[in-house]
């Protein structure tokens with residue numbers, strides 16, 4: 001019998017390691033031969049640890065499983081959720097990027113290939129550089145790290161740049177609250193990222209790749225390092241990628257706890273061993289990036305999506321989506337939500353569908369008050385705007401952004417003045433210090449919101465002015481977009497900014 | 506490293522980081538190696554790193570101070586990181602953190618008088634669908650309500 005117990009951080013945070021230990025011990029006591037496979041997460045975090053048992057007739061899911069449930073599990077007496085594929089939250093998804101995540105042992109390269117892995121890379125090797133770049137352009141893939149820039153155009157710029165050395169840099173800094181897709185794919189299917197980076201390298205003529213992975217993710221760091229080692233031993237990385245004439249290798253670098261290092265130019269400075277200060281653009285990293293050389297900087301999900309585009313073809317990928325948002329979006333449903341987790345679907349679902357139908361409303365059972373979309377720089381969207389479809393342009397029109405596609409749900413006990421204050425506080429803590437509107441403005445923002453809380457009637461206008469200054473005068477989106485959560489909180493939830501004032505009157 | 510262990514000698518520091526010199530952009534890997542070995546980045550490392558990498562001491566110091574991760578003194582025997590970011594706030598992390606800080610009698614970044622625990626804020630651990638989240642000595646923990654926090658503090662003898 002085979003038993004799958006996830007090794008994903010979220011599953012571990014909910015006790016998966018203990019469950020795996022007890023299964024091994026119980027099985028030994030009973031003289032059962034059990035093969036325990038540590039897979040990635042299927043993404044239904046409220047069911048973690050989600051254990052799957054295969055008695056030879058397909059995998060049956062159980063969850064959440066506690067160590068105390070193990071005897072019943074082994075006796076076949078625990079009630080099952082059925083096959084994962086039939087759980088509604090899972091059945092409604094379109095899994096392209098995450099097709100293998102949670103299905104296989106993340107470090108089993110043979111299983112990876114058996115589930116479609118390396119088909120994309122083999123196909124890319126048979127194509128020329130220009131064709132590879134064109135395929136990515138045709139897929140309509142846009143950067144999943146936040147800015148939504150077309151990946152094909154970025155690759156074309158690097159491909160056409162002349163230089164002795166070019167680089168592929170994977171942005172795995174994933175600092176946004178409410179996001180964990182990068183972590184999940186690295187922990188659950190790291191070869192997809194490695195394969196995507198190799199295709200990028202061959203496409204643009206880069207032989208070296210770096211993954212800048214945040215230090216807050218020790219499990220992901222460990223798994224990715226092991227995966228890179230296995231990839232080298234099997235000729236997937238090295239002087240001749242899969243026996244082709246192309247060289248490509250990857251090194252994993254660990255961040256040091258600075259949110260701003262997710263911004264690509266700050267990241268490059270950090271990778272070079274400098275302070276993570278944002279660089280002015282131009283020059284674009286595509287032309288003068290790591291060590292001044294042409295560099296593709298892409299998010300984990302952007303790169304990990306590349307293999308499936310090459311495996312199934314650009315047209316297949318581009319068939320999904322809405323308007324100029326092609327393919328699938330890997331939504332991360334988080335915060336105060338009943339069914340939180342990773343939900344991969346074609347662009348275009350509305351917030352109401354995601355929060356209320358898929359997410360099942362709040363975990364607390366209280367009414368939903370707002371959802372923050374796109375991380376700490378994203379707007380708070382009130383329930384009245386829940387008909388907004390999830391797409392780059394569609395959210396932009398609502399004064400929001402899709403960002404890295406994290407959604408954080410709040411119930412009616414949330415105090416939006418407090419959330420606005422936190423946004424300013426976070427910006428003050430994480431500012432790289434290069435420009436005044438951000439460095440000083442964020443500190444003033446906290447003070448101004450405190451004045452509003454104390455009932456100062458003039459402070460609201462001051463806050464609005466301050467936000468205008470930050471938005472117009474900041475070099476990067478940390479200072480430039482912090483006004484979005486602040487002003488959306490103020491605009492949509494004026495009562496939260498008035499209570500103290502009234503009390504004082 | 507124990508709080509009153511002798512400071513590492515410059516030779517020892519050099520031997521630890523010198524093998525990393527060939528990396529492209531070696532400074533962060535070096536700082537991580539030092540912190541892994543000693544539990545913090547010793548002051549005496551600054552001139553060694555400056556010399557090895559042909560940088561000014563102020564420049565090296567500037568890099569160390571930029572990043573939240575690097576300490577200039579040893580932490581307590583246990584390090585407890587509590588997530589303060591939005592998704593965990595939506596699940597009530599503020600109250601959990603307050604209880605912990607109060608019981609320990611420290612503020613953020615503080616270490617208890619007996620050196621048992623250092624408490625640090627962290628902005629997201631990628632456990633946003635099972636918050637409030639925390640990390641104790643590198644181990645992740647989800648759904649940390651006040652009771653669970655109390656257990657964790659009991660475990661570390663605080």
Ligand SMILES: Cc1cc2nc3c(=O)[nH]c(=O)nc-3n(C[C@H](O)[C@H](O)[C@H](O)COP(=O)(O)O)c2cc1C
Nearest residue numbers: 143144145171173174175262263264298299302477
């Ligand atoms: C303050 C700030 C933080 C960012 N953090 C991240 C991050 O953690 N991960 C990421 O991929 N992109 C992040 N970005 C966006 C990057 O600058 C860049 O657009 C992205 O890495 C490009 O890759 P993509 O085109 O594949 O999205 C951040 C941007 C800003 C301004």
Ligand code: SF4
Nearest residue numbers: 432434435438476479
């Ligand atoms: S907006 Fe803030 S983080 Fe961005 S460059 Fe300016 S000071 Fe640095």
Ligand code: FES
Nearest residue numbers: 588593630632633
């Ligand atoms: S917000 Fe706390 S783990 Fe992400």
